[in-house]
Amino acid sequence: MVGKTESNCRQIFSRVKRTLQADPAGEAMSPAPEQVRTGMLQRFTAAFAAHDVSGMLALLTEQAVLVADGGGREVHTILRPMAGRKGVLALLTSRRVLARMRSWTSSIELINGEANLVYRDQGEVKAVLCLALSRSGEQIQSVYLIMGPEKLGHV
Template identity: 30%
Template sequence: MLVSAQEVEVFEAARPRLEAIAYRLLGSASDAEDAVQDTFLRWQAADRELIETPEAWLTKVLTNLCLNRLTSARARRETYVGQWLPEPVLAGDRMLGPSDTVEQRDSVSIAMLAVMERLSARERVVYVLREAFGYSHAEIAEVLDLTESNCQQIYRRAKQHLAADRRRVPVDAAAARRIVEEFLAAALSGRTDALVRMLTDDAISVGDGGGLIFSLPSPVTGKVRVARFLRGLFTPSERKWELLGGRPVLYAAVANGVPAMVVMIEGRVAGVISLDVTTDGIAAVHAQVNPGKLARAGRQWDSSDHGDPLESW
């Protein structure tokens, strides 16, 4: 069916919210974009005169598309090379969605998106719609074709699975830069003691190269081991620059609501290193260097004012 200009406007008004929901459900900006586009195709093909509440209809269609994608994505991750991390999204991107509450900010952090992999597909949908977007259990039940009491049970289970996750420290661009500068100074000092002081006892470092860029096949755990690993990682080396394809230039940024470093090589975003800052210290360092997961961050970076670099080798 032909879509009128007004009907296109209805969809485009909903697009930012749909993208934000899909990103939290899938942990992938590119997959979220595809899911939203598929939702538009369903909107285009539907008898829109019979749709009383477009927002509810679009949310239901998108959610079911994401449920199907979650199932296939988890099957693909069983053969994924190395550690899997969500795709980073830089500050200012509408895909991050609402950030007014602690729950909304936490729901989009790399750490939380990774932790949500523990949830079943339905648990993840219920948790995201409830925590990040404030949907009532009755509304979620309508989306998933469940009873309201069933949704409440699923939500309780999801909360229990995520109960051990810690609260993050909210940061603005200035605070993020200060944290990143302190972290980088410690990493470049050639000693581990300064880094150890910044890390939590159970700190973890995870890298995702997707089999395309070298990264450790398993996480580094414990603050002393993480500090030693980071000291080596940030030690300048001509051999490293050769493997990377050029000398890196580091910038401070905010990615998924947390302090981050954007690694630029030859004018392209070659990595995003996110620092999961909790009230106890830095609990995780997530390094996304898989080129296939940096396209949207690269576009966002190119269109933004990112200031002077922190370090250039």
């Protein structure tokens, strides 16, 4: 039916099963109470601004993912998604990567129905950082950074 041999289908099933066991369905994208989310955003902002490795390490899950969406030639950002706590930690605590963002003013605002971070430079929105928390709401599963000017016009 799918154009694959029986043994190939068994192998695909085995790989998918291992992947799902490592990252249970529904672990990310679970809504956390607003107070928990706001506290997480405040801790993230403090750790990000201070390049605090231990603070950021405590915030990220083992399978953390960072996805950035820049503006091509206008705004340069991280090109490929970064998966894994070690890589995401290195990007978020680096003194060179996202250095300009640290000089911008950040505020917690309602984006897509949830509290997230908006970064402004002289009143102009330059970036939006959205966090997807783990089911418990105690750690960050995914970080989505939007810096493309055409995508920030409505914020």
